[in-house]
Amino acid sequence: MSSTPSVARIMTQVLVALLPGMAAHVWLFGPGILFSVVLCASFGLLFEAAILKARNYPLRPFLGDGTTLVTAALLALTLPTLLPWWLYAVGMLFATVVGKQLYGGLGQNTFNPAMLGFAVLIVSFPAQINVWPAPATLAAYSLSLSDTFEMIFTGAHLKIDAYSAATPLDSLKAHLRSGHDAASLIGTQLIPNLQARDLVALSYLLGGLYLMARHIITWHIPVAFLGGIALTSGALYLIDPSHQAGPFFHLIVGGTLLGAFFIATDPVSAANTPIGKLIYAGLAGLITVMIRSFGSFPDGIAFAILLMNSAAPLIDAYMQPKVFGHNRRHLPGDKS
Amino acid sequence: MMLGSETRDIFYNGLWKQNPGIIQLLGLCPLLAVSNTVVNALALGLATTLVMALSNGSVALIRNFIPNALRIPTFVLLIAVLVTIVTLVIQAYAQPLYLVLGIFLPLITTNCIVLARVEAFASKQPTVNSILDGIAMGLGITAVLVTLGALREVIGKGTLFSGFDLALGDFARNWTVTVFPDYPGFLLAILPPGAFFGLGLLIALRNALQSRKA
Structure with missing residues (x-):
């Protein structure tokens, strides 16, 4: 790289890389995602402006750096698209104000802001959050633009079962609990709309490869995260194939690819040393599969990444690359 | 009765300048655990206040007879006795409240603010001042507990003063104030992260507030 790109330019690239994912989302699940991204972004900018004013910081350079837009897009993509508007507001309040500004602003935040907002929502409003729209091809009732608008702003629940569907992770968990066999579930109607979600997942992969090609992210975190997920779910599958879904399922469902390329790679909250990145992301993948397989929440990516965020500074401290000319590794606490 | 300047200082220290909850940050474990509703917060706060007043007073009374090397075990023993008495009284007269507060009543023994005031104040000061210090510090932590309890109850459940009948009996059953009707609830505020x-x-x-004043 010739020069260090500014935060705003990096964030623009990230937003560009998210476009294929959003396009696939619109194509398969309807225009709801556009509403939720715009809502999250507006609330995010509003809260950010308010807290910057309270902290006596200038608005323009901090609002204009695009980080709030990326946070908003990531939060919107991880949430269902047809929630009442105030849930997006609460999520963005925690993401920007608590997750970022209270820690001292961009660069000081220990935790990924979007995942913090998501975790607050999933812990606080489990009932409201679990309304995932079905892919347009499967839904019995397709929502028009005005329906979407009405759902978000008045909270009217039109024909909730006609447009919502369990996510693959949800229905896998439910069917396993009722005594079904994992192997017989995957690829059948019992796990609905896996194919539609494949396409969204693959478009995130496309965006992620674009980010790598532009040197915005390195290969370490995505590869280690996906590797962690594949190894852990593979090992579980070998031990108990009738209750575990296997690596391919885990790689494609939920937010795996979005998490691997866009969320775990957040340069502020992730580990920054090469070996540190591998450890950080690999363990995040392991925890993700553990939560999916044994926890009570349907997806564990947010919790796994937040947990590893808190460990990232420690990992970095022990994984500093050797400085040329020194033959002794410096550990924190060493004098000299 | 005019308050002497010494008494005023004691109360100013306990309630604001050296508030145990938000300045000294002592005794945070029960503070964080039990502040999910106003009634729990108030009950544990008052129980702690009572224990602090009694332990400060009794330590101040016998402070000249306690060998210096053995003072900490003596203090802890005294506090434990007092806590046992308070716990048994609450169990006898407010059984539902006792069940809600659970382990945090006996754990007042290990609350470091009690031991801290005994060691820092009561073992060096006359009895009356020590009792006042115990009350002031206890009210200081009660104020923080109740504020936190009110905050968490309003945000978490949309109510205030729910469950006062646990402490006071049936006539307090209607005291619950619904601040937001049809509130969906904000679980995080009730859960431990909300306390932090x-x-x-x-x-x-x-x-x-402090930096604005200065």
């Missing part, structure tokens, strides 16, 4: 967020915000507020 709330306490952090209270400390920030206190610091902001």
Whole structure:
């Protein structure tokens, strides 16, 4: 790289890389995602402006750096698209104000802001959050633009079962609990709309490869995260194939690819040393599969990444690359 | 009765300048655990206040007879006796409240603010002042507990003063104030993270007020 790109330019690239994912989302699940991204972004900018004013910081350079837009897009993509508007507001309040500004602003935040907002929502409003729209091809009732608008702003629940569907992770968990066999579930109607979600997942992969090609992210975190997920779910599958879904399922469902390329790679909250990145992301993948397989929440990516965020500074401290000319590794606490 | 300047200082220290909850940050475990509703917060706060007043007073009374090397075990033993008495009284007269507060009543023994005031104040000061210090510090932590409890109850459940009948009997059953009707509930505020967020915000507020004054 010739020069260090500014935060705003990096964030623009990230937003560009998210476009294929959003396009696939619109194509398969309807225009709801556009509403939720715009809502999250507006609330995010509003809260950010308010807290910057309270902290006596200038608005323009901090609002204009695009980080709030990326946070908003990531939060919107991880949430269902047809929630009442105030849930997006609460999520963005925690993401920007608590997750970022209270820690001292961009660069000081220990935790990924979007995942913090998501975790607050999933812990606080489990009932409201679990309304995932079905892919347009499967839904019995397709929502028009005005329906979407009405759902978000008045909270009217039109024909909730006609447009919502369990996510693959949800229905896998439910069917396993009722005594079904994992192997017989995957690829059948019992796990609905896996194919539609494949396409969204693959478009995130496309965006992620674009980010790598532009040197915005390195290969370490995505590869280690996906590797962690594949190894852990593979090992579980070998031990108990009738209750575990296997690596391919885990790689494609939920937010795996979005998490691997866009969320775990957040340069502020992730580990920054090469070996540190591998450890950080690999363990995040392991925890993700553990939560999916044994926890009570349907997806564990947010919790796994937040947990590893808190460990990232420690990992970095022990994984500093050797400085040329020194033959002794410096550990924190060493004098000299 | 006019308050002497010494008494005023004791109360000013306990309630604001050296508030145990938001300045000394002592005894945070029960503070964070039990502050999910106003009634729990108030009950544990008053129980702690009572224990602090009694332990400060009794230590001040015998402070000249306690060998210096053995003072900490003696204090702890005294506090434990007093806590046992308070716990048994609450169990006898407010059984539902006792069940709600659970382990946190006996754990007042290990609350470091009790031991801290005994060691820092009562073992060096006359009896009356020590009792007043116990009351002031206890009210200081009660104020923080109740504020935090009110904050968490309003945000978490949309009510205030729910469950007062646990402490006071049936006539308090209608005291619950519904602040937001049809509130979906904000579970995070009731769960432990809500206590950390709330306490952090209270400390920030206190610091902001302090720095504005200075």
